[in-house]
Amino acid sequence: MYRQDVTVTFAVLLLIGSVTAGFSGYNPVQNASASTNPNLFVSAENSQFQNYFAGPQVIQVIVSDPDINRLDQAYGEPTVTINGKKLRMAQATDGNWYAYFADRNQAIAADKTVGLAGKGLDFGQFCSSLSTFSPKAGVDYSETKGFTVAKAGITGAVDKPANAAAITACTTATAPAGAKITHVIREEKTLNTNGAGFAANANYTGIWPVVQLYDFSGFPTDVLVDYHKAGGDQIVLLHFDRIPTNLISTSVDRTAYPVNSQVFVQMNDPQLNIDPTEEDSWTWGTNATNSTLYYQAFNRNGGADADGTAGMQNLIGNLTNFMFNHNGQFTLNPAAQGVNVLDFQKNGKEPLKSADGTGRGQTNAVRTASIGFSSAPVTFIESGGVNTGTFADWDGGKIANLITSNTQAIRDVSATIRYNDVSTSIVGGFGFASLTVTATNNTWAGGQKIPVTLTDTDANRNSKITEHLDLFN
Structure with missing residues (x-):
């Protein structure tokens, strides 16, 4: 008697959910607008959300400029302003220049919720714009509405201030000791300590990252971030307001x-x-x-x-x-x-x-x-x-x-x-399964493999991976 050996291959067709992909990994140069601000990256610049930010969000500003990125050369600090007020920039070991800012009143409100130092919305400790403490010669924060430091121990620094009036001047001239308590910036870059370059000292590394505070309380408020680069300003316009529904x-x-x-x-x-x-x-x-x-x-x-x-x-x-x-x-x-x-x-x-x-x-x-x-x-x-x-x-x-x-x-x-x-x-919902046999010209020759497709939505338990279904006679 004639005997036919049959090999059947099954494939489960998965119904893959359509989910909008997230943005690519963090890259300041790629994410900056090449046409208008090729060297200026602002973390809240995002066309999907129309450049809105709100509440106690911390905004990161990066100047990534090949003209001032060497670690072994001393440059003048790039001039960046927030609505015309100076934002102090610091060079990190990747050659880029960094700063962080937030709304003062929102930072205070967030910090007051902290139940344990270094957890939750901890902004660190607060210093007023009148502070005599300077992390480095020539660096002060007099054009801000105050700033926060990452460690406790600076004379005059206030933890969980009741309001803006409760923020006092910081005066300590030495680096704070102890653990970092700022928790709203967890992966800051390391500052460049090369003596021939930016030369960040122990004071600067001790308080870093610094969050510079401004007053956007009359929201809706437009926030203009301006890198005053020779040859033409590079500008990002943000909107501080409740996020549109x-x-x-x-x-x-x-x-x-x-x-x-x-x-x-x-x-x-x-x-x-x-x-x-x-x-x-x-x-x-x-x-x-x-x-x-x-x-x-x-x-x-x-x-x-x-x-x-x-x-x-x-x-x-x-x-x-x-x-x-x-x-x-x-x-x-x-x-x-x-x-x-x-x-x-x-x-x-x-x-x-x-x-x-x-x-x-x-x-x-x-x-x-x-x-x-x-x-x-x-x-x-x-x-x-x-x-x-x-x-x-x-x-x-x-x-x-x-x-x-x-x-x-x-x-x-x-x-x-x-x-x-x-x-x-x-x-909760179930579908009907189906089997499809694909034969050339509706003919199945002896000894020939033939594909058989099983479509079964109920077997698709995970829409984000390729699943395998084993069937046994």
């Missing part, structure tokens, strides 16, 4: 989810980008009846930062003071129709704990060291690099904080998320 969005990766599938949520909100040097992390207690918000509960690698310490301060009551409008509060209902659609799970950005040790469960089964059961903690980490304003609930391994329940009961029911006063549904 139409610039903020939240999206999910698919319209319907099978059981036990990753739920990828992306949030676009530039106001959440506090630190211009490192990815920011925000953790919400998303239970609408017990809404909470924490900055840097976890670091960018998912390790505990403020979580489990006195630095874990709930900021939900400060949103109005921080110029948040409808944004800032994120809530989640995992059972909008009474059937639980979503579970919470640990990943590489949020180490959830559960009684059974799996790090997964419904709201009453998961917690962090500081956020209790039934609070529904979800962490978003800045995605695609620093200064993107794009935040995601997944880690580098494409594992999300949220996953659909492993039960057929989720069919045609939903969970809801709400941010910026806009609700988005996460719907």
Whole structure:
């Protein structure tokens, strides 16, 4: 009898969610506008968000100019102004010149929320513009509304000032000792200490990074950053105001989810980008009846930062003071129709704990060291690099904080998320599978391999990776 050996190859067609990609990695030259300011990079310059910034965001200014980038040559400090007031620049070991600035009143409001030095929105300690302390000969901050230093120990420096009038002059002439406490700039560049070049001394490196403060309180305020370069000024115009609602969005990766599938949520909100040097992390207690918000509960690698310490301060009551409008509060209902659609799970950005040790469960089964059961903690980490304003609930391994329940009961029911006063549904839904056999001229010759394609949306549990499905006879 004739025998035919058959080899069948299956391929699962994955439905890949359409998610707007984050911006590329941080590069000051690439991100600067080549036509108008090729040597000036300002972290809040972003066409997607129309150059808006708000609240206690720290803005980084970089002058990347080959005319003044050698480390072994002394240059005059590049002249940069903020609305006509001088912004002091310092050269780092990469040859670029750096400065940081923020709104004075917002920096004060943020710093007052700090529960433990070096955690949360810690700006460091405050000095007035009348300070006689100078980090280097010829450097003062007299054209600002004050400045902050990264370490404690300078005479006259004030921690958590009650208001602008409470900021006093700093007078110490020696470098501060101790650990860095500024937490809103975590990956600053190292200053150039080459004696033949910028020659940053122990005073300068001891207070670095310095945040220079200005008064933008009469918002909406236009903020003009001007690099006065020989041959023509290079200018970036920013807007300090509440972020327009139409610039903020939240999206999910698919319209319907099978059981036990990753739920990828992306949030676009530039106001959440506090630190211009490192990815920011925000953790919400998303239970609408017990809404909470924490900055840097976890670091960018998912390790505990403020979580489990006195630095874990709930900021939900400060949103109005921080110029948040409808944004800032994120809530989640995992059972909008009474059937639980979503579970919470640990990943590489949020180490959830559960009684059974799996790090997964419904709201009453998961917690962090500081956020209790039934609070529904979800962490978003800045995605695609620093200064993107794009935040995601997944880690580098494409594992999300949220996953659909492993039960057929989720069919045609939903969970809801709400941010910026806009609700988005996460719907449980199943599809039909199909098999397609592809034969040349509808003929299958003996001994010939033939491709067989299986299309099954329910087998697609993770839309961000290529999955493999093994089928056995």
